[in-house]
Amino acid sequence: MVEPVNSSLGKMLLEEVSPVVMVLCTPLVEETFVKNGLSFVETLKPFCNFSNIDVPVRTSGDQLYRLKKFTLRLFYASDIRQPNIQVAKQRLEHLITQAGEKDFQDLESDPPQIADILSNPESEIAPTWFQHYNKELIRTLSFSDHEAFDHPVACLLVVSSKDEEPINKFVDLFNTNRLPSLLNDGAMDPKILKHYLLVHDNQDATTERTSKVLSEMRSTFGNNECNLLCTNSSKEGNIEHQANPWASFKSDVSADKLGCALTGDDIVEIKDLMQEFASRHVIPYMEQKVRELNQQISATRKGLRNQIKNLWWRKGKDDVPDSTKGSMYTFSSTESQIRILGDYAFMLHDYELALSSYRLISTDYKLDKAWKHYAGVQVASHLCNYVSVEEMMGLAYFISDQSKKEAEYCMENAFSTYMKLGKSGFQNSTRCGLWWAEMLKARDQYKEAASVYFRICGEEPLHAAVMLEQASYCFVLTKPAMLHKYGFHLVLSGDHYKNCDQVNHAIRTYRSAISVYKSTTWSHIKDHVYFHIGQWYAIVGMHEVAVRNMLKVLDCGYQSKATQEIFLRDFFNIVKKTGMKHEVVGLQLPVINMSSLQVIYDDHRTYASQASALVEESIWQSLEDDIIPSLNSGKSNWLELQSKLLPKKYKESNVCVAGESVKVDLEFRNPLLISTSVTSVSLICELTPNSDDLKLVDKEPSSSSLGPESSTEHNQGTTSGFSSFTLSEVDFTLSGGEKKLVRLTVTPSEEGILKIVGVRWELSGSIVGVHHFQSVPAKAKTAKGRKKNKLTPTDALKFLVIKSLPRLEGSMDHLPETLHAGDLRYLVLELKNKSDSPIKNLKMKISHPRFVSPGNNEEELTTEFPDCLKKGDGQTIVQHETNRTSSVFAFPKDISLQGDRSLKWPIWLRAAIPGTISLYFTIYYEMENVSSIMKYRTLRMHYNLQVLPSLEISFGITPSPSRLQEFLVRMDIVNRSKSDYFQIRQLSTVGCRWGISLLQPVDTILPSKSLLAGQALSCFFMIKDCKKSETEEDKTMSLPPSQTDVKLFTQDDDEKLFDIVNSPLASFHESERSCQGASDQVNPNTVDFILISRLAKSSNPSAVPDLPKILSHHSCHNRIRSSNPLSWSLDGPQTIYHDFSTSLCEVKLKMIIRNTCDKLATVSIETNDYLPEAAAPSPSSGNQSGWRYVPTVTEEMKLTSDVMGSRLGKPPSSMESSPPFIWSGLSSTKVPIQPMSTTEIPLQISVFSPGIYNLSSYKLNWELSEHENASSSSSGTCQGYPYHLTVLQSE
């Protein structure tokens, strides 16, 4: 801590609480000194501060002490009065304005770093002019009645030797009507020390006269009280002082002119004069006065007796009405005497005495205050007296380095009392506050000091601004620094400065505040600070800096719309004022989403559409695996070629082709709520031409490019006059908060190295935003997998431009976006090669062969759809099975595309399954006659299809219980679509093996003719196995190869059926087969169905723009369903006539058993001669599948049906015990049956009486095993089917 005396407050007090010397001089004296550019007082002023006057002083005690530092304050008599507040205010304002102008040049620089501020020494943190300001502010309060330290101690009467009758002049000068009011109205003792000074001007006065006058003076006023001052010894008046003593006191005049007529001797003389005046006259006079007063006061007030008396007297005084009405305490009153004693003691640095006097008077005042609280106006002045004493007491405590607490208490008390006084006490409270704050600062209590400054802000903005700024500096000085508060108070202060048009100061404070708020994330604060400082810079005409600051607020999406509008409007206004285009790197409006950056370009991979370019590379790669030449093949491919041709450096960069554009997708986001129009958005590129020697390129690439605008350095052309690449320019408007993906392109026209450096755009035609890509990782869409990790972001935007190549363009015509499942469409693939060099060896691969099947030749184009699919057109195209599995379609070898010719190729599309399907086509082609890095290219096409659900079919096939070759087919159709109706047209079985026939008339299947949305339908068909098996010699195979198609509609009888054997239906079926039965083992015993339907009515025509003409539904690998692997039939006569009188009847039967599964089955037949009760008539498998095979019913059967029914339902009790027939022959046999084969077992029964017998009392036990020796894997038992045998008594 600094010693109180050496602290700034100590110095201040030394200067301010010091004896005042009143100067009275004649006009001629002034004239003398005006030659130096100074008034008389000003001339003397620098010599009134004595750093080591070394005068012995003895005040109250007997102790002598020596005064070291001492100051005299010189004032003209006319100035010794309370200054006019308005004038003072103007002076203060002038001072601030001046200071502001002085700082002006610094404002352009960047705000200081916060670390720099903190590392500055304390004295440099606050601007120096604050000291002056505070001094001036305190001076506005000088010369009040009650403060004795402002009362003149001495009077200096000055007369020039040129004056007429100088002695009279001296007398005249001390004339009461020219004296200040203080002396006249009795606030102070008019009897003060007088000193007479005669000024002799060496330039134009004679020495004789002067010495005469001096002796005259000495005789009149006394020898000691008179002095002679000789000045202006320099005749020429051009003396320049090395360290001009006046410079610091008079700042507004150029320093070299000051005191130009004063020689060094003159200055020494002045110095001596003042020293003598102070030490010989002023100090002894004060010393004496202090002693006098002290004695007087000791006599009246000190000691217990006097104390009591004083109390009593004060009480008594209360009874007498106060009649003076003027100042209560005139100089002769005891209180004033004590005050004078205290102040004089203070000025003489005898703080002990000062303190004791102040304490004494303070108690007096306190008492008075208690008694006189009703005295209206006088209370205020009285309080002032009291508080001022408190204040002085605090200062005395401080300066004498005594009780800290006391000092603080006194100051606080004084301060708050002044504050209570309201407006009248404001100035006093300001001074008190300033002192208090200084006191706190001296004690390192900066935080408290700041709050004091804050409290003395008052209402006047300028004053408040200065005080707030001082408070802010206090916050920096606290340990640890309170930077938040610092910033806040700076901002507050800046606002106040702005309110009183001190823009320079406002900028200065905000500039400092920015160093605090620079990295803050408190958005409103940041915006506020930057916006306002920007505005203010614009006011002072520093538009560049203004723009720089305003840029920071443009990304203000969180602000209200109104605020954003204000921000933008002001920003653009300022920009307009600068009258030039500003290029701003990293402009935040609009915001560029770098993660959205996608570079799309064609190297050997070309894309048919935007969508296809965005597809993941791995999908394409897996698709193209088969068709592009593999890397490992011995042939030199393009990769090896490239590596041979080019240094390694270029292998790393992407390759693009001259004349083909590189597209960059970039997302722009408007952070604001108001719409913003962005114009002239384009890429910034550099194209370095390939020189013959590639090494040259390693040097700094000289940019040889021409942008659309040559204002930016990047796009400037340097070499040639023509542009080596073209850039696209995009204009768009972003409404509030909108994001827009913008496609920018650059098309190089020469070979070389192309670099995409960044993007630029314009805002309202005057702001050019530039964004460089380098710093951000960009994902190059088409970066090859093998160097994925090696690619730096810069590399991704760097391209090797190679010579122009043919490029195939392809499109798929008539491709709908929405389809129904099963929808069969006819599409045309159109391929074009615009360049002159031909391409050859076209190959195509399709990602979903199930969906797409390329046609066979170009001629198919001519045929009409869908009639071309129908039968009987004489088409002889045989179903081709050419390696479909690879799904690579090679175009005929002779196809070569060139020039304007286009190739049209038919493509069949069938929507196999509902859902969203991405179809990928990749077409490989090779360039002819081009010796280039690239030997081949691929065209990639990508389409998305939405497939709506339509019909869903399922089939159930169950073997007929009676006929081994016949099967019953149940088809369940459900219309799964939401609103569409379908007509079913045709059901076909695939292949020649299965014949199909209707079981019911077409009309009865679906009377409404079309299947409504959500409707389900079941219908039944019979299929017949027409396959001739080597093992079978079935008689029922007599039927000719039956038809495989059934027409399921009645109208248009002449309409032909669809030919399912031909492409494309056949080929689609092939792929369906492989898809549906992928997991299944190949089972020859399955049936494939194709159902062909038509959309009858779409309730929502917009959903499917062009109505599908034909839909095909394929159901493959439908297996014959039964719970056991066996099917068998009992063969034998139906009706037998037998004469039972002769013998029992023996009937021979034959059982044909077929093993329908693919495993070896071992079957044993077990016959029962009695009917099992429960299991009697229920052939398990038949009923379960929901249909009952009704055999053709004969007349006889009908007759006996009742009997049979009753027997089946509840057999007669008589039959229970004795079966009507017994199984004869072998009763149990075991036969192995090979997979998918049949065997015959002879059976025999013996019947004892005529009747109808149900021969179902047998069981088939089967066991399946993988191989003959293997352990059985599954086994089961089948109950026999009912077989009715009628035995009649023969006649």
Next chain:
Amino acid sequence: MANTACFIIVGRNDIPIYEAEVGSVAKREDAAQLHQFILHAALDVVQDLAWTTSAMFLKSVDRFNDLVVSVYVTAGHILFS
């Protein structure tokens, strides 16, 4: 009597995590930044105080004119002002 309030949660390094203006009266247009300034400035006081007291709720740690700042400090020194 202040009728408006501002609630801010401040995380590490004085970064505001959450911000809400509460209050029924028609706001001054500069209320948002004023509140931010005051709360931001109060951080200094809070940072001093948070280490000297074990209390988590610091009532009226700072004030500016008629706006009073009260802070709830979590154990991890997340501030709810």
